[in-house]
Amino acid sequence: MPRSRVTLKDVAAASGVSATTASFVLNRVTGQTIPPATQERVRRAAAELGYVPHGSARALREGSSRLVLLNVGELPVAGSLRSFIAGLDAELAAHEHTLLVRHGRTGDATLRRAVETADPRAVIDLVKVYAADDPDRLDGGWIDGLATHTATQIDYLAGRGHTRIGFAMPSDDRLARIARLRLQQARTVARTRGLPAPAEFTLDDFVAAAGTITAVATFDGHAQARVVPPVAVPDGHAAVTAVAAFDDDTALRLLSAMADRGLHAPDDLAVIGFDDTGHGGFWRPALTTVRIDAEGYGRRAARAVLGLPTDAAPPAPSTVIVRSTA
Amino acid sequence: MPRSRVTLKDVAAASGVSATTASFVLNRVTGQTIPPATQERVRRAAAELGYVPHGSARALREGSSRLVLLNVGELPVAGSLRSFIAGLDAELAAHEHTLLVRHGRTGDATLRRAVETADPRAVIDLVKVYAADDPDRLDGGWIDGLATHTATQIDYLAGRGHTRIGFAMPSDDRLARIARLRLQQARTVARTRGLPAPAEFTLDDFVAAAGTITAVATFDGHAQARVVPPVAVPDGHAAVTAVAAFDDDTALRLLSAMADRGLHAPDDLAVIGFDDTGHGGFWRPALTTVRIDAEGYGRRAARAVLGLPTDAAPPAPSTVIVRSTA
DNA sequence: GTGCTGCACTAAATCGAATTAGTGACGCGG
DNA sequence: CCGCGTCACTAATTCGATTTAGTGCAGCAC
Numbered sequence: 001m002p003r004s005r006v007t008l009k010d011v012a013a014a015s016g017v018s019a020t021t022a023s024f025v026l027n028r029v030t031g032q033t034i035p036p037a038t039q040e041r042v043r044r045a046a047a048e049l050g051y052v053p054h055g056s057a058r059a060l061r062e063g064s065s066r067l068v069l070l071n072v073g074e075l076p077v078a079g080s081l082r083s084f085i086a087g088l089d090a091e092l093a094a095h096e097h098t099l100l101v102r103h104g105r106t107g108d109a110t111l112r113r114a115v116e117t118a119d120p121r122a123v124i125d126l127v128k129v130y131a132a133d134d135p136d137r138l139d140g141g142w143i144d145g146l147a148t149h150t151a152t153q154i155d156y157l158a159g160r161g162h163t164r165i166g167f168a169m170p171s172d173d174r175l176a177r178i179a180r181l182r183l184q185q186a187r188t189v190a191r192t193r194g195l196p197a198p199a200e201f202t203l204d205d206f207v208a209a210a211g212t213i214t215a216v217a218t219f220d221g222h223a224q225a226r227v228v229p230p231v232a233v234p235d236g237h238a239a240v241t242a243v244a245a246f247d248d249d250t251a252l253r254l255l256s257a258m259a260d261r262g263l264h265a266p267d268d269l270a271v272i273g274f275d276d277t278g279h280g281g282f283w284r285p286a287l288t289t290v291r292i293d294a295e296g297y298g299r300r301a302a303r304a305v306l307g308l309p310t311d312a313a314p315p316a317p318s319t320v321i322v323r324s325t326a
Numbered sequence: 327m328p329r330s331r332v333t334l335k336d337v338a339a340a341s342g343v344s345a346t347t348a349s350f351v352l353n354r355v356t357g358q359t360i361p362p363a364t365q366e367r368v369r370r371a372a373a374e375l376g377y378v379p380h381g382s383a384r385a386l387r388e389g390s391s392r393l394v395l396l397n398v399g400e401l402p403v404a405g406s407l408r409s410f411i412a413g414l415d416a417e418l419a420a421h422e423h424t425l426l427v428r429h430g431r432t433g434d435a436t437l438r439r440a441v442e443t444a445d446p447r448a449v450i451d452l453v454k455v456y457a458a459d460d461p462d463r464l465d466g467g468w469i470d471g472l473a474t475h476t477a478t479q480i481d482y483l484a485g486r487g488h489t490r491i492g493f494a495m496p497s498d499d500r501l502a503r504i505a506r507l508r509l510q511q512a513r514t515v516a517r518t519r520g521l522p523a524p525a526e527f528t529l530d531d532f533v534a535a536a537g538t539i540t541a542v543a544t545f546d547g548h549a550q551a552r553v554v555p556p557v558a559v560p561d562g563h564a565a566v567t568a569v570a571a572f573d574d575d576t577a578l579r580l581l582s583a584m585a586d587r588g589l590h591a592p593d594d595l596a597v598i599g600f601d602d603t604g605h606g607g608f609w610r611p612a613l614t615t616v617r618i619d620a621e622g623y624g625r626r627a628a629r630a631v632l633g634l635p636t637d638a639a640p641p642a643p644s645t646v647i648v649r650s651t652a
Numbered sequence: 653g654t655g656c657t658g659c660a661c662t663a664a665a666t667c668g669a670a671t672t673a674g675t676g677a678c679g680c681g682g
Numbered sequence: 683c684c685g686c687g688t689c690a691c692t693a694a695t696t697c698g699a700t701t702t703a704g705t706g707c708a709g710c711a712c
Contacts, residue, residue: 005698007697007698007699008698008699008700009698009699017660017661017662018661018662018663019662019698019699019700020661020662020663020664020700020701021660021661021662023699023700023701024661024700024701027699027700029700029701032660032661033658033659033660033661034659034660034661035659035660038660038661052442053442053698053699054386054445054697054698054699055442055443055444055445056382056385056386056390056391056445056697056698057386057667057697057698057699057700058698058699058700059382059385059443059667059699060380060382060383060386060666060667060668060669060697060698060699060700061666061667061698061699061700061701062667062699062700063667064382065382065443065444066443067443067444069426076403076404077402077403077404077429078402078403078404082429085429085430086429086430086431089429089430089436093436093439097443098436098439098440098443098444099428099429100395100426100427100428100440100444101426101427101428101429102425102426102427103403103408103411103412103415103425103427104411104412104415105412110415110419110424113419113424114424114426116378116379116380116381117381117384117385117391117392117393117423117424118381118391118393118424118426118444119380119381119382252605252608253608256608256609256610259610279578279605282578282579282581282582283582283609284582284585331668333667333668333669334668334669334670335668335669343690343691343692344691344692344693345668345669345670345692346670346671346691346692346693346694347690347691347692349669349670349671350670350671350691353669353670355670355671358690358691359688359689359690359691360689360690360691361689361690364690364691379668379669380667380668380669382667382668383667383668383669383670383697384668384669384670385669385697386667386668386669386696386697386698386699387668387669387670387671387696387697388669388670388697389697
């Protein structure tokens with residue numbers, strides 16, 4: 001029985017009022033005096049007929065749909081992004097909005113097309129947020145929060161007595177911008193704590209800054225690690241004793257390379273991940289990492305895009321999940 | 327300079343024709359005779375003014391928007407789902423449509439709300455596809471293809487001389503329905519090949535069907551594995567020599583539990599994953615797994631929802647990525 | 653009884669594109 | 683020169699909800 005769509009007019013007819021009145025009632029428009037009895041009639045009719053407002057018609061009239069678009073590009077939906085999405089979605093739903101996500105290598109053009117056809121109320125472009133500083137950010141303070149989470153990570157290592165720390169960068173170019181930001185933050189934290197600046201290294205070329213690490217490996221970019229012989233620590237340099245990784249994935253790759261060389265965490269080298277994905281817990285040794293209240297940031301982002309005050313209910317501070325590698 | 331939206335009327339005015347004509351030109355409506363010169367004028371005006379059709383208005387008129395909604399629920403966007411999305415998106419884009427994804431624990435109600443506000447041309451609900459047989463499936467044959475991919479997995483093990491095979495089920499209830507389907511398929515394949523039926527086990531209770539495995543572990547549901555003492559193989563039963571896992575994640579958990587017990591793959595027990603996520607390649611030993619041409623299925627799904635013929639260009643057959651565990 | 657206020661509503665316009673049903677001008681056959 | 687068809691367009695309607703600008707009536711003050 002695919003009877004055609006129930007419109008506002010149908011509801012109005014069924015309850016013996018005009019569409020205008022029906023609209024006023026169903027949208028709880030203020031400044032209108034409509035007796036409770038009439039309101040009740042309208043609402044009952046709407047419920048009985050199973051009326052649902054037509055999204056496109058409403059969007060046309062209101063100027064934009066009640067959708068919010070989140071562009072995640074090729075970021076994996078795991079760990080904190082998953083929670084971020086959950087928080088965002090929940091808070092938006094609480095305000096009659098819906099979250100929809102765009103995935104994939106998004107040329108600017110495809111995102112624009114998506115925006116044109118969905119006509120969303122707002123767009124949160126994480127790819128852009130990650131790729132550059134974006135003055136009017138809608139990420140709920142996600143990027144800003146990163147500094148304190150990085151501090152959580154470095155402080156844990158420092159608290160364990162490590163002073164010569166390495167910072168492992170991801171090999172994925174798309175993450176380069178934010179990785180550099182994280183590295184700066186790590187250095188700032190170290191300076192504040194009176195520690196030497198963390199040594200930067202990428203896993204593609206494990207030799208890192210001035211040979212400050214004792215293990216060397218190169219990666220073929222995808223999955224397999226190729227191991228090359230160890231490098232002597234040059235005179236005047238001390239070996240790194242702990243590594244803070246850009247994220248869990250980077251940490252896991254490092255662990256994998258270490259295992260290939262017979263190195264063991266945390267004894268040979270302590271490793272701490274960042275932004276728990278759950279995967280790290282299955283590794284042996286299990287990865288110590290930092291957990292972030294991404295859901296809180298998601299909720300803040302939602303409030304930001306809807307123009308609501310974001311001061312209330314700040315995200316919880318990040319914490320260290322202590323497992324075995326550091 | 328937030329000059330207001332450029333509408334079709336603006337384009338019409340700028341090129342000295344009516345909105346009707348402009349619409350005909352821009353939509354390449356057949357059965358209309360419009361001289362190339364006029365067409366050129368309209369198109370040029372559209373380009374110069376930067377006209378973009380208003381998605382909501384078009385949706386209102388056409389009956390639905392040019393969006394396609396994919397509900398992935400809490401499935402991780404990794405491995406084949408990522409490729410599925412890529413293929414779906416590309417094929418839809420080629421036909422002027424846009425893919426948008428819904429994430430998260432989706433009560434039916436929230437999905438419905440999303441559908442109401444986005445008013446999409448079609449909805450592909452993977453959660454539903456995974457949870458039950460769905461007569462008019464729009465998944466591009468994904469579920470159907472599973473049988474042949476399962477065969478790829480089992481056949482590889484058989485080809486290596488294994489006859490007593492276990493099938494490791496995921497501990498996640500949300501995957502139970504599809505896991506059972508996979509198990510049935512594995513058994514069918516085994517029967518066809520003259521092998522004993524694969525033993526089912528879940529990682530939550532590793533003891534499995536009638537003690538057919540030599541290692542025992544229980545999991546706390548999230549990340550950590552708790553190890554309990556080994557169980558003797560009961561009389562009249564032979565130990566499993568190889569395990570086909572429901573997916574890479576399940577395989578990795580198994581590997582993790584084995585490492586805790588000092589068991590080594592493939593010697594103590596061969597393990598093959600399913601649906602390469604890339605992660606498996608970083609493990610030591612690196613996980614052997616099955617790769618699926620999910621992108622092809624995504625493209626087929628796109629054609630299915632758009633009502634295009636899906637016969638052409640079937641997805642490529644699945645292949646085994648041989649690494650170290652089997 | 654006139655003027656005014658407040659109540660309980662409604663007609664009509666609006667958002668922007670697509671589409672149906674034409675219209676006027678011109679050419680051509682008869 | 684009449685009739686017909688084709689060409690090159692266009693006016694007007696439609697999709698469904700929201701919103702502005704009212705309308706008609708009752709009740710009250712003066």
